[in-house]
């Protein structure tokens with residue numbers, strides 16, 4: 001019988017996260033304080049994050065120990081399986097081996113708890129009583145709701161309105177884990193009220209929801225804010241995915257030619273890829289591909305520029321690929337990929353050509369998602385379908401070139417709470433939206449005056 005899964009024992013779980021800042025070949029442009037134009041210091045971030053996370057954000061230590069209480073929680077679902085997609089390989093009929101890390105086995109169904117548990121833990125140590133956050137598709141909000149409950153912290157989630165309406169079961173999951181989830185833009189914050197007065201029918205965006213969550217965090221007692229992607233410490237917590245994958249592949253004597261992940265704010269892509277980027281920096285021949293929606297093509301069509309992470313301009317200015325902080329993407333079903341910016345780490349690696357990026361439209365991604373479900377069984381999250389689209393493209397190229405290729409990708413989550421999006425696809429209601437150039441130009445006007453990285 002051919003092996004399909006490579007499993008690690010609980011005792012083989014990695015005990016450290018990998019911090020790529022220790023190996024960056026060129027320096028990254030620092031986050032800037034918007035008022036002074038100077039790099040932000042730890043004290044600037046202290047109102048919204050606990051100091052332990054701020055230290056991780058700026059740390060240049062290569063390996064950071066994972067505290068025991070976090071490992072204990074990780075063991076509820078980690079190490080996650082590394083699977084070989086033999087049925088999908090047969091369907092593609094190309095000279096490829098396809099391996100995927102199944103992050104859909106976590107309780108909320110995605111990679112998000114890898115950082116949620118860590119962030120809740122460090123907040124607990126710092127005496128935080130309440131954490132506020134935003135969520136797109138609801139994966140992050142539900143992961144943080146679970147993690148906050150594990151450590152006895154209240155959780156408030158601002159969920160992008162379009163996803164709140166498309167995915168009611170996510171709100172119910174959050175409530176089951178004891179959190180309070182409201183649609184964003186909401187009337188509960190000045191940032192939300194401002195958007196609603198200008199655009200009463202706003203579908204919301206991650207940029208708007210971030211503004212609301214930060215505002216509530218800084219105006220509530222003993223409260224902090226938590227971000228589910230983008231930042232350095234979040235990407236670092238996710239490296240457990242790639243580190244496990246390296247151990248699993250080593251067990252079967254395999255090393256990938258290509259590593260693929262979808263990128264919204266960049267965290268699951270960072271998680272699978274950064275340990276391999278390290279190898280690439282040290283001379284390995286490997287291609288690393290981030291994928292995104294063509295209706296929110298941050299890495300493929302945005303400039304590398306300083307911009308805010310949110311619409312109300314509450315975050316520091318980050319050097320990243322961006323479509324402009326007031327860009328509101330089309331209401332596509334991959335809610336977790338509807339973000340105007342991108343992790344500064346991933347942006348820097350893309351600028352330095354250590355990774356590449358591709359964009360796919362919604363129909364292309366559901367085409368391959370349904371094929372995946374009909375061969376491998378598991379129904380992927382709409383975000384994950386963007387990664388599968390690149391797997392299919394790479395397989396097609398391997399066939400054209402007649403060259404064998406080993407592909408590893410991150411199956412970032414399941415789509416069981418996203419079934420209305422499959423329903424829309426199967427009944428022909430989805431559109432292959434491409435973002436018009438004028439809309440990018442319009443949105444970028446808002447950042448013209450910012451310093452250039």
Ligand SMILES: Cc1ncc(COP(=O)(O)O)c(C=O)c1O
Nearest residue numbers: 139229264265266267268336413
């Ligand atoms: C299943 C899934 N994959 C990918 C993403 C994209 O986020 P990130 O780029 O931070 O991994 C999300 C975000 O909600 C998600 O839920």
